[in-house]
Amino acid sequence: MEKKPFVTKEKVEEIAAKYPTPFHLYDEKGIRENVENLKKAFSWNKGYKEYFAVKATPNPFLINILREYGCGCDCSSKPELMLSRTIGAVGDDIMFSSNDTPIDEFKYCNDLGGIINLDDITHIEAVEKACGKLPKKMSCRYNPGGVFKITNDIMDNPGDAKYGMTTEQIYEAFAIMKEKGVEEFGIHSFLCSNTVTNEYYPMLAKLLFELAADLKAKLGVHITFINLSGGIGIPYKPGQEPNDIFVIGEGVRKAYEEVLVPAGMDDVAIFTELGRYMLGPYGGLVTKAINEKHTHKEYIGVDACAANLMRPAIYGAYHHISVLGKENDECNCKYDVTGSLCENCDKFAVDRMLPKIDMGDYLFIHDAGAHGFSMGYNYNGKLRSSEILLKEDGSFQLIRRAETPKDYFATFDCFDFYDELIKE
Numbered sequence: 084m085e086k087k088p089f090v091t092k093e094k095v096e097e098i099a100a101k102y103p104t105p106f107h108l109y110d111e112k113g114i115r116e117n118v119e120n121l122k123k124a125f126s127w128n129k130g131y132k133e134y135f136a137v138k139a140t141p142n143p144f145l146i147n148i149l150r151e152y153g154c155g156c157d158c159s160s161k162p163e164l165m166l167s168r169t170i171g172a173v174g175d176d177i178m179f180s181s182n183d184t185p186i187d188e189f190k191y192c193n194d195l196g197g198i199i200n201l202d203d204i205t206h207i208e209a210v211e212k213a214c215g216k217l218p219k220k221m222s223c224r225y226n227p228g229g230v231f232k233i234t235n236d237i238m239d240n241p242g243d244a245k246y247g248m249t250t251e252q253i254y255e256a257f258a259i260m261k262e263k264g265v266e267e268f269g270i271h272s273f274l275c276s277n278t279v280t281n282e283y284y285p286m287l288a289k290l291l292f293e294l295a296a297d298l299k300a301k302l303g304v305h306i307t308f309i310n311l312s313g314g315i316g317i318p319y320k321p322g323q324e325p326n327d328i329f330v331i332g333e334g335v336r337k338a339y340e341e342v343l344v345p346a347g348m349d350d351v352a353i354f355t356e357l358g359r360y361m362l363g364p365y366g367g368l369v370t371k372a373i374n375e376k377h378t379h380k381e382y383i384g385v386d387a388c389a390a391n392l393m394r395p396a397i398y399g400a401y402h403h404i405s406v407l408g409k410e411n412d413e414c415n416c417k418y419d420v421t422g423s424l425c426e427n428c429d430k431f432a433v434d435r436m437l438p439k440i441d442m443g444d445y446l447f448i449h450d451a452g453a454h455g456f457s458m459g460y461n462y463n464g465k466l467r468s469s470e471i472l473l474k475e476d477g478s479f480q481l482i483r484r485a486e487t488p489k490d491y492f493a494t495f496d497c498f499d500f501y502d503e504l505i506k507e
């Protein structure tokens with residue numbers, strides 16, 4: 084697939100005149116079209132619901148767009164639960180898929196009426212302790228171990244992952260929970276990340292459906308939902324074939340008809356907890372070229388750094404870059420595109436062929452809409468950028484202001500040098 088920015092140079096100039104770069108820009112039109120298609124692809128399932136993985140892009144304005152389409156919130160911490168509560172996502176609109184969970188967070192979730200998804204069997208006791216008794220509806224996270232293969236390709240290595248319960252443990256957990264009064268059960272599993280194949284969800288679904296049918300047969304538990312979690316990926320690289328959500332939805336439906344319907348389980352709701360797939364392609368990091376350096380290599384220094392988008396630095400992840408206004412120019416210059424951190428890994432691109440970049444050019448770093456801003460940090464005293472929503476009508480809205488030094492120093496506010504510190 085060809086990669087084109089969802090914004091023009093002219094529009095970015097207009098935005099930058101008001102809100103200086105760097106900023107994360109989000110495409111409302113793309114977000115809406117994508118979530119509409121997701122819902123259509125799973126419309127065969129009456130109870131289908133997407134719980135957006137809040138950690139991917141914890142911005143209430145963006146999550147509220149998804150809420151219009153009936154999406155809930157998948158939370159992993161108390162602050163994420165607080166954010167969900169604030170936008171009215173409570174009760175069955177919360178899926179709490181945490182791990183290594185502090186006990187008081189179970190109570191906080193339960194007070195909001197959220198669904199607790201247990202990562203470990205020992206947490207049955209923790210929830211009992213925290214909440215007085217187990218909630219009526221609960222879920223367990225499953226990890227079959229081993230490697231997850233699609234045809235002959237190893238997709239990921241669940242046996243090495245810290246998440247979820249073993250097969251033996253999930254049977255034991257369901258038996259204990261049933262005895263302690265749980266009435267509605269769910270199964271959750273997340274085995275592969277960023278899959279760019281239509282086969283992952285259907286294969287995972289089949290595995291979980293078979294487990295569900297057996298749990299029901301052996302323990303007589305009432306399983307009301309199966310949560311396929313996240314993991315549907317996006318094509319970060321040009322030329323990569325994107326997932327087809329309709330093929331994926333149809334693949335899950337086939338497994339449902341094959342396994343659940345004959346087991347008398349045709350009322351089971353399918354849940355998903357997508358993050359990357361929901362927003363990844365619909366956000367870009369917009370940054371300006373501010374320095375060029377000609378030493379052993381050709382460097383372009385931009386005003387964003389790994390603190391704004393750390394995937395290239397920590398995973399060596401590829402993010403496509405467009406030079407705005409030069410989309411059709413020949414890519415005949417080889418650059419390292421760098422940020423300003425005192426870390427050599429702070430490069431958005433290494434040996435990347437790009438059009439000739441002039442100082443002041445705007446670069447659009449693609450696919451930063453999920454696991455982008457949210458992974459940001461303050462190393463080197465770098466401040467988090469603003470987030471801006473490009474609306475369907477072409478107007479734009481600030482949906483998070485940029486940090487100031489005052490934010491950076493906020494946790495010193497109890498010391499007497501604070502006022503001096505924040506003086507500019």
Ligand SMILES: *Cc1c(COP(=O)(O)O)cnc(C)c1O
Nearest residue numbers: 136180312313314356357358359
């Ligand atoms: C991170 C995460 C997700 C979302 O993953 P994506 O790769 O963004 O789809 C969903 N569920 C849980 C429990 C997660 O930790």
